[in-house]
Amino acid sequence: MNEVILSVDNLRVGFPTEDGVVQAVNGVSFELRRGQTLAIVGESGSGKSVTAQSILGLINRRTADISGKVIFQGQDIVAMPDKQLYRLRGAKMSMIFQDPMSSLHPYYRIGAQLIEAVRIHQRVSKQQAREQAIEMLRMVGIPAAERRVDDFPHQLSGGMRQRVMIAMALINSPALLIADEPTTALDVTVQASILELITQIQQTHDTAIIMITHDLGVVADVADDVVVMYGGSVVESAPVAEIFASPQMPYTLGLLASIPRLDRDPDRRLDPIPGNPPSLISPPAGCVFNPRCVYADRVDGNRCQSQLPELLPVSPVHSVRCHIPAAEREAIARSALSGLVIGAGDPA
Amino acid sequence: MSGYLVRRLMLLVLMLVLLSMAVFVLFSLLPADVARLSCGKACTPEIIEANRIRLGLDKSVIEQYWVFVKGIFAGRTYPEGGGPAALVCAAPCLGYSFRKNATVLQLIGERLPATIWLALGAFVLFMVVGMVTGVLAALRRGRWQDKSIMGVALLGYSLPSFFLGLVVLFFVIIRWKLLPYPSYVSPFENPEQFFKTMLLPWIVLAILYAAFYTRLTRSQMLETLGEDYIRTARAKGLPERTVVGKHALRAGLTPIVTAGGLDLAGLLGGAIITESVFSLPGIGSLAVSAVVDPDLPVLVGITLITAFFVIVANLIVDLLYAAIDPRVRVAA
Structure with missing residues (x-):
């Protein structure tokens, strides 16, 4: 068995509102090992996306009550100072989101967005970063990557944009990739190729993946373990074969x-x-x-x-x-x- | 892109033509009789009639417009057709003020520098202050920094300029004598006096306008900070400073640029009240005296110049759009 790289322990996330506290995540615990895929399944509002964003420290700690532990490679994300968090995010752990149409900045060329991702975490020249960006785009299956790198997001299709998002998430070879419904907004035919791409990259990079989805077909395809969430809590967790x-x-x-x-x-x-x-x-x-x-x-x-x-x-x-x-x-x-x-x- | 620019410039010319027509027709419909107004004290019906011919007001509006347009490109004389005692108004002639005995262009040209300095100085000040406070308020949403910034902005937004101007003038100059009484000079002539004169008008205008930009920037930032690509920027590991200062601000810039361009154009047409309060010799105070006097050729000239600024500002704003948002470039 590979080592555990992520363990979530009794994670609770609440958002105070005028009507009361929205307890989006209510005591969630699970573990993830290197190279494994964990699927978090549940309907809208089950707390799966908030759980995922908490793991990356993307939930604003000033406006939300977060407690519990998220131990990633031995460090607790929940208690970590912002500066340390910036060094982990995008480098050791990264995320791809549901809607590729709105997840890329519309005003910057995709090359610029990829280069930015490289240069936050690696001391390389712009030219080297650009080469990495092109290489990564090629790897995620963007045809004519050396030309596409200068495109703006609106010049690409939804599937291509999601490939760019994947390239951006993986460009610093993170140990953990969180995919928050990465195929929900895509055509069925594109869905399959994106999933295939993710699993293929997982095998070559030995990346641990958290796949958030409400699509049980996706779960059956890619997951090793499954966590079923309902109303902010884990209601069942098991290896994928056993869940089915x-x-x-x-x-x-x-x-x-x-x-x-x-x-x-x-x-x-x-x-x-x-x-x-x-x-x-x-x-x-x-x-x-x-x-x-x-x-x-x-x-x-x-x-x-x-x-x-x-x-x-x-x-x-x-x-x-x-x-x-x-x-x-x-x-x-x-x-x-x-x-x-x-x-x-x-x-x- | 260059084709787009050519099209836009052609459109600009067309708009200027239509606009000058509209202004001309509008002012010719006024009940004021320019011939009577430029007559002076010892006025007889004969002199009025002679004035009418001299000014070309005996002709139809269409003919008058034609002479006016011709005047802009080729100059004109009063009366039309010349003569021994004819007044010459060289091209580009926007008309002649018989009340001030100068061409309209001369009058506007004398007043333009003060207005341009006032507008530019205030513009830089209120854009910087407005955007910085707006970003700050958005970042500290709901906390005391946000509340105090928005409170001050509301106050600044609701103060009338004549009140704010007079209060500032009274306390800073008259009561506390912190600055000398304003007396405009060119910055190239006497920079110190120039700054001492312009400081208060700049601040007054900046307070009035910055409040609007604070609110606009704050609401734009709050909107863009909720966008998916902002979350992506954070997920990349960018520090919050870069997320806000680069990714969010650029995305929220478009409406701020629009409003800024139009406000600058409006100010270039003269900040009437502020100029009057601080006795600045600008377009605004010229417009006031042309209304009080009344001096129709000057009013027509100022209206056209102001409109020209607004149209040009619109063009520049549209070009800036394309620089900010690549999607506009494709559509263009």
Whole structure:
């Protein structure tokens, strides 16, 4: 096993507002090893993006309450002074964002933006930085990179811009790459090639990746481990094969059941999870998922409505936050997923 | 790009022509009778009639306009067609003021330096102060620095210029005698007196205008600081100073440049009240005396000059857009 390069321990991020504190992340913990890919899955508002931005220290510490630990290569990001953080960001860890159309500065040539990224962290001349930029653009599959380097972002397509973003994120060979829904804003055909590019670069650079997504197809493609988030908390975490083969938390089940499938009757409606994501200002009492959980009545004494379940291990690698007894959870999963061919491709 | 520039310059000429027509028609519709006004004390109907012919006011508006335009390019005489006692107004002739017995161009030319110095000095001052305080307020949003900057800006924004000008004049010059009473000289002649004269008008104008730029810059910065590419800049590891001072400021610059260009053009047309309060011999005070007197040829001339400044400023602002935002270059 490779060494752990990132460990998040009981991370909490709250944003005070006039209506109360929005507790976007509520005690999240996980670990990531070098060269591995961790997928963080959840719907909008589950806290996955805020978690990712906290890891890079991008959440403004003056306007947000952040507690817990984010240990990256032995150093705690949460407590780190700004100046030290600037040296890590973009060099040792970097991030690509959801929308490539708006993530590049529209007024600067992509070359200038790449060169800037190089020269913050490396003592090289402009010319050397430019050569690195062209080399990197070539690597991420930009045709005629030596000419494209002088283009402005608006002269490139969405897929090309995301390749530029990837080039910019990887130009200083970081140990950790966070990809926040990197394919959500792209065409399906482009999605596949971008994912392929990311996994290919991971293999050559031995980069650890956190892939934030709500697309379970992406998870099956690239992830080693999966963390499922709901309402700011981790509700289930397991290796990818296990998440698809034996999901234990009703929310994970719901996510799996709501994927459109080609092997089912095309006229059959999808099975969405009923209800809406919880309010993060005044979350429901008990289990955050209980108002939408169809199995909440299977637990005695209304514990789902009154007591927050703990995230407990069911095996050394698999943890679940649920009051339903383990045996019953497995039965529920079997019946809910019966007849479904789980997983896209070979998740292992 | 050069094709764009040519097109814009042609458009500029067209606008000037249309504008001069509009101004000319507008002023010819005024009930004031220039022939009567340039008559003097011992006035008889005969003299008025003679004046009318001398000024060319007996002709139709269209003919008058033609003579006016011809005057700009070829000069003109009063009366039209010359004669032994004819007054010559050489090209470019914007008209002749019989009240001041000088060509309009002479009058404006005498007054222009004071106005240009006033406008430029105030412009530099209020742009720098406005943008710096605006950026500061945005960076310290919601904290005491932001609140005090915005409070002062609101105050400056709501003060009328005649009030602020008079208060400053009264205290600084009359009561405390910190500066001599303003008396304009050219900066090349007596730089010290020039600065002592211009300092207060600059500050007064800067206070009035800077407040607007503080607010504009702050709101622009707050908007751009929320953009995705700002987050990208931070994720690269850029220090906050560079993120704000380079990435965010450049993106928020466009409306500031627009407003700045138009304000400068407006000031070049004369800061009427400030010039009057500090008795600066500028376009603004010339305009005031031309209204009070009344002296229509001078008013027409000033209106055209001011409009010319605004149109040119617009062109420069558009060219600056292209320099700031590469997407504009492609569209052009």
